[in-house]
Structure formats: structure tokens, C-alpha cells
Amino acid sequence: MSNTSFVRKDMLPPAPPPVSQTGAVKWLRENLFAGPLNSALTVLGFGFAIWLIQAATPWLLHSVWVADSQNECRAIVQERWGPDATGACWAIIRARWHQFLFGFYPIDEYWRLFVTFAGLLLAILPVLATSLPRKLLWGSVLYPLVAFWLLWGGSVWGPILTLAGFALWAGVFLALQVRLGVVVAAGVGLVAASVFWIYAVEPIETGLQSVLPLALPEVDSDQFGGFLLALVIGVTAIVISLPLGILLALGRQSDMLIVKSLSVGFIEFIRGVPLITLLFTASLLLQYFLPSDTKFDLILRVVILVTFFSAAYIAEVIRGGLAALPRGQYEAADALGLDYWQAQRLIIMPQALKISIPGIVSTFIGLFKDTTLVAFVGLMDPLKGISTAVRADIAWKGIYWEPYIFVAVIFFIFNFSMSRYSMYLERKLKRDHR
Amino acid sequence: MTLASDPPKEGFRLSMLIYDTRFRSITIQVVVLLLFLAGLFWLLNNAYVNLEAKGKDFNFSFLWSRAGYDxxxxxxxxxxxxxxxxxLVEGLLNTLLVSILGCALATVVGTVVGVLRLSHNWLVARLMTIYVETFRNIPLLLWILLMGTILAETRPSPRDFRVTDAMREAGQAPEASMWLFDTIAVTNxxxxxxxxxFSNSLGSVVLPGNIPVSLNALALIFVMAASFYGWRLLMRRAKAVQEATGVRPTTWWQSTxxxxxxxxxxxxxLGLHLEYPTITRFDFEGGFQMLHxxxxxLIAxxxxxxxxxAEIVRAGIMAISRGQTEAAYALGLRxxxxxxxxILPQALRVIVPPLISQFLNLTKNSSLAIAVSYMDLRGTLGGITLNQTGRELECMLLMMxxxxxxxxxxSSVMNLYNKSIKLKER
Structure with missing residues (x-):
């Protein structure tokens, strides 16, 4: 019999996939034109993007960087690109960048701002990057007083003695903590430190100043402005409001009725009114509620109220984190024989704070954006205060877009990096089962 | 042999108030309360002394004097x-108006953006990400100022909308034109x-407080409510029939x-029709006139x-696990x-609480109206009234x-809602 059936001896090489299933075509089909609705959306989105780009590009391409006034800018643009051309006039930023960044801070003292800002970065680094040695954190703790001295100037002994007060507080606390418990020891320490601050600081400062006069020229609060002001208010409020918010959240969860109702009242009141009314309270009402001879710096008043504002929000965020913890965690801490503060410090807070990171960071971002509202109580915020001041110059009278874009970009960079950092932190601290 | 004896009974000593953890919390509370009361007394006393020194008193009778501003x-x-x-009431109503409209519009826009951000369409998802990140990371004040500037600086003046006889003869179009079939005109x-x-009026009633209410609008609202109620009845009947027989009767034409x-x-x-804005010598007339x-x-x-x-909606939808969708498909649901x-009933449980807190934020943020001189509560009571009467204390307290x-x-509405949708756990 002849060989009737044929059996292939070797494998055929695999055929290439159809064109529509590979490469760019496949990607386009799946991601841009997956159906009629999807295709329509793509066309719409594409049209919108093109429109945006073709509207903005010529304006950006025709930018003018060197000019003395807006009219000069216009003249240059029209000379270069024809009579109908429009172009961005970044010359205003070139001419006034220092006001947008630093307000009316004396130009001779700018080195202090640079040192402060470099110090800020150095102080933040050990907080953000946990791989650095933990001892560096002491530098971060000391930084606020150094920054205060550099920014406002005056005698160096004031901040040092303030620090001594804090050291006294810590010493009293550590000495009494075991016998009297955390709260009472902290209270006694605060009383001791306050007595020291109120009665001892001034005479000692005068004495030391006459022996060893170390001082920087003083800078008035009126001269602060721009992003310097936003950062001063924002960073101070962020740093203080986190511990304050934790305390408020614990107070709200507390078994002690009076502490609980005071915390609830504070949180709900602050959250119920707009920030702007609190700022007006700082500028208009505090003069009624404080003794008539008190001189109280406006920036300080604003910082205090902004801090209260964000502390109330943070307290609510952390309360959410506390509520999300299973009861077993509290019971396990009790079973180990930890007291309330040990349990909070070692078991509860690390977990609750981890859960609340996104909320805390978005509160911080909101706080940083809200620093622009201080314009309404007469401070020079970068957005309204400084822009208005710059436009008051006849040379830059009608210029709107460039300052807004400049300020917006800087705010965007700060806030966007904050939110990205919080996402990184969340991923890093994630401990759940994958 | 030794007998175990009871430990000696301790009497109450004063030092136990601090050293004994049983009593310490009471001590702390009493001290906190005393400090709070002392602080409160100090503030109120200062306020009293300062008001005295300035020759002012604390009363609200200024609210009933003539305002004298427009x-x-x-x-x-x-x-x-x-x-x-x-x-004050005008200001409050303006605040509520911009807040309610803002909440409604923001919900619609936010839902669309949030859903589109989850879309599989690469381009649209990227565009929506850019939208969200841009608007979220830049202060609201900037958006308000920018919108004010865009409207006032880039829009044509009313003059540019006018068509003169000469232009009509020459067949020229005016420099600027209205939008959406001549219903909207945005000038500088x-x-x-x-x-x-309405072309036929039923007249109007005047409510106490000199608030006129058009009877036409009332009639229309009443008819709408009645039809809605009728429609609900129809739906309920259809549902009853469906539950009894398993077949849902056709209702679409009855509903319509x-x-x-x-x-x-x-x-x-009643002769309901649209009144179009028309250009006169100087400005547009007719229709609603909205201030910039x-x-x-509102836009900002x-x-x-x-x-x-958008982020809340996205998080809510992503919080529902895919298994829910798959289970529903497995049951044969379309x-x-x-x-x-x-999906929606579960996602709403996640979405609604933060959504309402956004509504709250929007309402509070509407006090930034000061940036564009919109006369909201802060503009009237906390602005001109405060400046004219010089009663900072009363005005600010009332406003707060x-x-x-x-x-x-x-927030109490939100709590009610939360309670009603809470998972019933045992």
C-alpha cells in the first residue's frame, strides 16, 4: 500500500498575529477606539487638547523676558511677531521675582532667608527620609527657634532662653512623669516653663545682651510677604497643628466627660465657620478679648488661628483613623500592662496615624493653599497682596496672567509634591496581606 | 502558723488625688474645667473693660436701623x-444661592470627571487626571480672581454685539455674537x-416681610409636584402587579x-416662553442679568x-470589589x-459622607466672595454693615x-443619612 496518509514531521513556524492584535494598532484599538462612545470621547478630548495647545503656544512662544514695563513688552512683541501678535510678558517676574518670593524683606538681609530655607530643607530631610540617622532629628527640633531668630532678627538670647524654657519643661516632665503620670507632669512642667518665660527671660536676656551682644538687625512683620509669608504661616501651622490635632482627637475619644465636651465644642466650632471669619477675628476681635495694652503681632495672631483651624480638621482625620482600629488592639495593649500613654504611643497612634496619612496630608495641602486668604486681613500674600502691590506700579498696571501663572505654578509644585510624598509614604508603610 | 491578714484599710488621703490613678482623672477634669472657666472669665472681662473704655455697648439694635447702602x-x-x-438676609440668601448652585454643578461635573478618569480611554483618563490635579493643587482664591479677570478682561463690550443698519446693508457680522441660539450673551x-x-399672569401674593411670590410659578410647581406624585403611584402599582404576576406592565407612555x-x-x-436678551444702546436688556x-x-x-x-467618586467606585460585578453578572443581571x-447602593455608602463634607466646604469657601466683591453674608453683615456701624464684635459673632x-x-443631615444606610451588624 502506498503511503496514503500524510503526517507532518516538523512543526510549522507560528504565524505572526494579525496586524490588529499587535503593536501600535492594538494599543490604539484598546486604549483609544474601543467602541463608538470611546472613539467619540477620544476625538473630543483630542480636539480639546489641540485647541488648548494652539491657543496657548503662540502666547508662550512670544514671551518677552527683558523689558521695563508692560507697554515695552507689547512693543517688543509687536515689533518681532507682527502687529496682531500677543505674547507673555515674563519681564515682570524677572523684575519683581524677589517681591513675589520675599515680599518687602530688606534686600541686604536676603542671605538670612536663603540660610533659613536651606536650613528648612536640612531639617525636613531626616523627617522625610527614615534611612538617615535618627540623631539628626534633634537638629529638626532645634530648627524652628533658629529660623525664628534668622527671620525676625533681634538678640540671639531671646530664642536661646525660650529654648531653655522648653528644656525646663522637659526636665520637670521627665522628673515627675513616673510618679504623677503624664498629664499632671506635663501640666506642672508647663507652669514652671511659663513662670520662667514670663518672669525670668527678660531680665536674663537684657543681662546677657549687655555682656555679649549678639544680634541681627530686626525685621518688622509688615515687611514679610510673598511665598516667604505663605511658608512661614504654612510650615508653623503644619508643625504645631499635628500634635495639637492628635491631642484634640484623643480628647474627643476620652472617657473624661469635661475634656471630651471641651474638645468636641472646640472642633465643631472651628470646623463650622469659614477660615476667613477666623482671620477677621484675628484682625478685628482679638483687640476686644485681650488686655488693651497687649501688642500682638498680626502674623502671630494669624498663625495661631490658622493652626487652630487645621488642628480641628486633623483631629477629625485622626479620629477616623482611631475609629478604624479594631478594639482588639486596645485590649491587647491593656493585656500587656501598658498604661494609657504607653498604649497610645506604642500601639494605637502608629497604626492610627498610618491610616490617616492621606487625610492629614490633604489637610496640610488645604492649609498651605489657605495661606493665601491672609490677604484679606492686610498681609502680603503672594497671590492677591503682592500681585496688587506690583500692579500698583504704573509700569505694570494691567498685567494679570503672568503673575497668576507664576504663583499658580509655585503652589502647584509645592502641593503636588506633598501629595506624591504622601502616596509614597502610604505605599512604604503598607503592611496588609497582598 | 501565720495567718494572712487583710492589708490595712487605707483611708482617703488628699495626696491620693494626684498619686492614685483612680482619682487622678477627676482631679485633671476639675483642673481643666477651672482653667477653662478662668480663661473664659478673663476673655469676657477683657471684652467688658475694652468696650467700656471705647464707650461702646453690646447690643444688636443696630440691625433695625437704616442700612443706607445698595x-x-x-x-x-x-x-x-x-x-x-x-x-443681612439678602447676604444670607446670596450665600445660599451660590452655594446651592455650586453644589449642584460641582456634583454633576465631579461625577462626570471621576467616572471618565476611570475610563479605559487612555487620552480621556490622562486629561481628567490633569484636570483634577490642576484644580486641586492651586488655591481657590486664584481661580476666583482668574475667573473674574477672564470675564472682565477678555470678553467683548456690549457695543461689539450691536448690528447697525450700515452693517446690515453691508452684510457684515458684528464682532461678537451670542451663544446657544442667542440665549446667552457674555459681555465684559x-x-x-x-x-x-409668562405672558398671562395670575398675579402674585406678598408674604409677610414684603416678599412677593408669583402665583404662576406656584401653580407650575404645584402641578409638577402633583404629576410626580401621580407618577409614583403608577410606579407603585406597576411594581405590585409585577410582584403578584411576575410580569411588569408597560408603563412608559403613561409615565410620559x-x-x-x-x-x-x-x-x-399661562403663556410660558423665553425672553431673549436684546442689545440696546448701551447694554443688554431682558432675561436674567447675572453679575460677573x-x-x-460660581464657576471657580x-x-x-x-x-x-471627582476623586471621591473615583474612590467610591474603586472601593467596590470586582467580585460584586461578577456576582451580579453570574445572577444574570443586565x-x-x-x-x-x-454597585451604586454600595458605592454611595462610601461616596456620600465625604461628598456632603465637600458641600460644607463649598458653602464655607463661598465666603471668599470678598475677592470679587460679591455681596454674600460676609459682604453685607461682615463687610459694609460692620464698617458703617463699627460693631465688630456683634457682627462677627452673628456671622459666625x-x-x-x-x-x-x-452635618446633622449627614449623620441622619449615615445612620440610615449603616450596615446592620450583629
Whole structure:
């Protein structure tokens, strides 16, 4: 019999996939034109993007960087690109960048701002990057007083003695903590430190100043402005409001009725009114509620109220984190024989704070954006205060877009990096089962 | 042999108030209360002394004196002869108007953006990410100022909309034209929108407090409510039939008839039509005239809040696990029913609480109206009234109280809602 059936001896090489299933075509089909609705959306989105780009590009391409006034800018643009051309006039930023960044801070003292800002970065680094040695954190703790001295100037002994007060507080606390418990020891320490601050600081400062006069020229609060002001208010409020918010959240969860109702009242009141009314309270009402001879710096008043504002929000965020913890965690801490503060410090807070990171960071971002509202109580915020001041110059009278874009970009960079950092932190601290 | 004896009974000693943890919490509370009361007393005493020193008193009678200033946008009749109280109410209504419209628009825009951000369409998802990140990371104040500038600086003046006889003969078009079939005209002075008006009037009633209410509008609302109620009845009957027999009766034509029929009949009877804005010598007339301060504030609040709402909606949808969808498909539910019966009820539980807190934020943020001089509560009571009467204390306290009331009302509604949808756990 002849060989009737044929059996292939070797494998055929695999055929290439159809064109529509590979490469760019496949990607386009799946991601841009997956159906009629999807295709329509793509066309719409594409049209919108093109429109945006073709509207903005010529304006950006025709930018003018060197000019003395807006009219000069216009003249240059029209000379270069024809009579109908429009172009961005970044010359205003070139001419006034220092006001947008630093307000009316004396130009001779700018080195202090640079040192402060470099110090800020150095102080933040050990907080953000946990791989650095933990001892560096002491530098971060000391930084606020150094920054205060550099920014406002005056005698160096004031901040040092303030620090001594804090050291006294810590010493009293550590000495009494075991016998009297955390709260009472902290209270006694605060009383001791306050007595020291109120009665001892001034005479000692005068004495030391006459022996060893170390001082920087003083800078008035009126001269602060721009992003310097936003950062001063924002960073101070962020740093203080986190511990304050934790305390408020614990107070709200507390078994002690009076502490609980005071915390609830504070949180709900602050959250119920707009920030702007609190700022007006700082500028208009505090003069009624404080003794008539008190001189109280406006920036300080604003910082205090902004801090209260964000502390109330943070307290609510952390309360959410506390509520999300299973009861077993509290019971396990009790079973180990930890007291309330040990349990909070070692078991509860690390977990609750981890859960609340996104909320805390978005509160911080909101706080940083809200620093622009201080314009309404007469401070020079970068957005309204400084822009208005710059436009008051006849040379830059009608210029709107460039300052807004400049300020917006800087705010965007700060806030966007904050939110990205919080996402990184969340991923890093994630401990759940994958 | 030794007998175990009871430890000696300790009497109460004063030092136990500090050393004994049983009593320490009471001590702490008493001290906190005393400190709080002392602080409160100190503040009030200072206020009393300072008011005395300035020769001022603390009372609210100024609310009933003549205001003497004008308000550009008023929802109820107001002249500068009215009282400060009336101005306060105008401001409050303006605040509520911009807040409610802002909440509604921001919810719509935010939902669309949030859903589109989850879309598989690469381009659209990227564009929506850019939208969200841009509006979320830049201060609201900038958006308000920017919208104000865009409207006032880049829009043509009313003059450019006019068509003169010479232009008509030459066949020229005016420099600027209205939008959406001539219903909206945005000039550099304000926005004019076509308004629904009635040609036959039933008259109007005047409520106490000199608030006129058009009977036509009342009639229309009444008819709408009645048709809606009828439609609900119809739906309930259909459901009952479905549960009894398993077959749902066809109701679409009845629904359409009930919902649209009476309303159209009443509208036609009352002569409901659109009044178009027309250009006169100087400006547009007819229709709604919206101030730029209002429009700028509304747009800025909407886009800013919608970015946050988009994230909330996205998180809510992503919180529902895929297994829910798959289980619904396995039961044989169609995609639309899966969405309505399975996904949405669960997603809403996640979405609604933060959504309402965004509404609260929007309402509070509307006090930034000061940036574009929109006369909201802060503009009237906390602005001109405060400056004219010099009563900072009373005005600020009253304003805080009003905002606080609004917030508490909104959050108690939220708590009720939370309670009603809470998972029933045992």
C-alpha cells in the first residue's frame, strides 16, 4: 500500500498575529477606539487638547523676558511677531521675582532667608527620609527657634532662653512623669516653663545682651510677604497643628466627660465657620478679648488661628483613623500592662496615624493653599497682596496672567509634591496581606 | 502558723488625688474645667473693660436701623432704606444661592470627571487626571480672581454685539455674537441669559416681610409636584402587579403622559416662553442679568470643588470589589441593573459622607466672595454693615453663629443619612 496518509514531521513556524492584535494598532484599538462612545470621547478630548495647545503656544512662544514695563513688552512683541501678535510678558517676574518670593524683606538681609530655607530643607530631610540617622532629628527640633531668630532678627538670647524654657519643661516632665503620670507632669512642667518665660527671660536676656551682644538687625512683620509669608504661616501651622490635632482627637475619644465636651465644642466650632471669619477675628476681635495694652503681632495672631483651624480638621482625620482600629488592639495593649500613654504611643497612634496619612496630608495641602486668604486681613500674600502691590506700579498696571501663572505654578509644585510624598509614604508603610 | 491578714484599710488621703490613678482623672477634669472657666472669665472681662473704655455697648439694635447702602444682586426686594437686618438676609440668601448652585454643578461635573478618569480611554483618563490635579493643587482664591479677570478682561463690550443698519446693508457680522441660539450673551459687564416668562399672569401674593411670590410659578410647581406624585403611584402599582404576576406592565407612555402632560398644558395656558436678551444702546436688556462677580465665584467654586468630588467618586467606585460585578453578572443581571441595584447602593455608602463634607466646604469657601466683591453674608453683615456701624464684635459673632448653624444643619443631615444606610451588624 502506498503511503496514503500524510503526517507532518516538523512543526510549522507560528504565524505572526494579525496586524490588529499587535503593536501600535492594538494599543490604539484598546486604549483609544474601543467602541463608538470611546472613539467619540477620544476625538473630543483630542480636539480639546489641540485647541488648548494652539491657543496657548503662540502666547508662550512670544514671551518677552527683558523689558521695563508692560507697554515695552507689547512693543517688543509687536515689533518681532507682527502687529496682531500677543505674547507673555515674563519681564515682570524677572523684575519683581524677589517681591513675589520675599515680599518687602530688606534686600541686604536676603542671605538670612536663603540660610533659613536651606536650613528648612536640612531639617525636613531626616523627617522625610527614615534611612538617615535618627540623631539628626534633634537638629529638626532645634530648627524652628533658629529660623525664628534668622527671620525676625533681634538678640540671639531671646530664642536661646525660650529654648531653655522648653528644656525646663522637659526636665520637670521627665522628673515627675513616673510618679504623677503624664498629664499632671506635663501640666506642672508647663507652669514652671511659663513662670520662667514670663518672669525670668527678660531680665536674663537684657543681662546677657549687655555682656555679649549678639544680634541681627530686626525685621518688622509688615515687611514679610510673598511665598516667604505663605511658608512661614504654612510650615508653623503644619508643625504645631499635628500634635495639637492628635491631642484634640484623643480628647474627643476620652472617657473624661469635661475634656471630651471641651474638645468636641472646640472642633465643631472651628470646623463650622469659614477660615476667613477666623482671620477677621484675628484682625478685628482679638483687640476686644485681650488686655488693651497687649501688642500682638498680626502674623502671630494669624498663625495661631490658622493652626487652630487645621488642628480641628486633623483631629477629625485622626479620629477616623482611631475609629478604624479594631478594639482588639486596645485590649491587647491593656493585656500587656501598658498604661494609657504607653498604649497610645506604642500601639494605637502608629497604626492610627498610618491610616490617616492621606487625610492629614490633604489637610496640610488645604492649609498651605489657605495661606493665601491672609490677604484679606492686610498681609502680603503672594497671590492677591503682592500681585496688587506690583500692579500698583504704573509700569505694570494691567498685567494679570503672568503673575497668576507664576504663583499658580509655585503652589502647584509645592502641593503636588506633598501629595506624591504622601502616596509614597502610604505605599512604604503598607503592611496588609497582598 | 501565720495567718494572712487583710492589708490595712487605707483611708482617703488628699495626696491620693494626684498619686492614685483612680482619682487622678477627676482631679485633671476639675483642673481643666477651672482653667477653662478662668480663661473664659478673663476673655469676657477683657471684652467688658475694652468696650467700656471705647464707650461702646453690646447690643444688636443696630440691625433695625437704616442700612443706607445698595446691594447689586438681590433675591428679595431691597432698597437702601431697608434695615441692616434685611441686608443681612439678602447676604444670607446670596450665600445660599451660590452655594446651592455650586453644589449642584460641582456634583454633576465631579461625577462626570471621576467616572471618565476611570475610563479605559487612555487620552480621556490622562486629561481628567490633569484636570483634577490642576484644580486641586492651586488655591481657590486664584481661580476666583482668574475667573473674574477672564470675564472682565477678555470678553467683548456690549457695543461689539450691536448690528447697525450700515452693517446690515453691508452684510457684515458684528464682532461678537451670542451663544446657544442667542440665549446667552457674555459681555465684559455681565452675563445675560434668556429667562422663562409668562405672558398671562395670575398675579402674585406678598408674604409677610414684603416678599412677593408669583402665583404662576406656584401653580407650575404645584402641578409638577402633583404629576410626580401621580407618577409614583403608577410606579407603585406597576411594581405590585409585577410582584403578584411576575410580569411588569408597560408603563412608559403613561409615565410620559403623566409627567409631561399637565405641566405642558399649564405652561401653554399661562403663556410660558423665553425672553431673549436684546442689545440696546448701551447694554443688554431682558432675561436674567447675572453679575460677573456671581458668575466668576460660581464657576471657580464649581471647578475647584468638582476636582475633589471627582476623586471621591473615583474612590467610591474603586472601593467596590470586582467580585460584586461578577456576582451580579453570574445572577444574570443586565449591566444597567447591576449598576443600579448592586454597585451604586454600595458605592454611595462610601461616596456620600465625604461628598456632603465637600458641600460644607463649598458653602464655607463661598465666603471668599470678598475677592470679587460679591455681596454674600460676609459682604453685607461682615463687610459694609460692620464698617458703617463699627460693631465688630456683634457682627462677627452673628456671622459666625449663622455659618455655624448652616454647618450644623448640613452635618446633622449627614449623620441622619449615615445612620440610615449603616450596615446592620450583629
Amino acid at each position: 446691594i447689586a444682586q438681590t433675591l428679595i426686594p431691597y432698597t437702601n432704606d431697608d434695615t441692616h437686618m434685611r441686608a 459687564r455681565g452675563t445675560s441669559v434668556a429667562a422663562p416668562v 403622559l403623566i409627567l409631561l402632560g399637565p405641566v405642558s398644558a399649564v405652561s401653554v395656558a 462677580s456671581f458668575t466668576a465665584l 467654586l464649581t471647578v475647584y470643588t468638582s476636582a475633589f468630588i 449591566p444597567s441593573r447591576t449598576m443600579n441595584l448592586v 453663629l449663622i455659618y455655624l448653624t448652616i454647618s450644623l444643619v448640613i
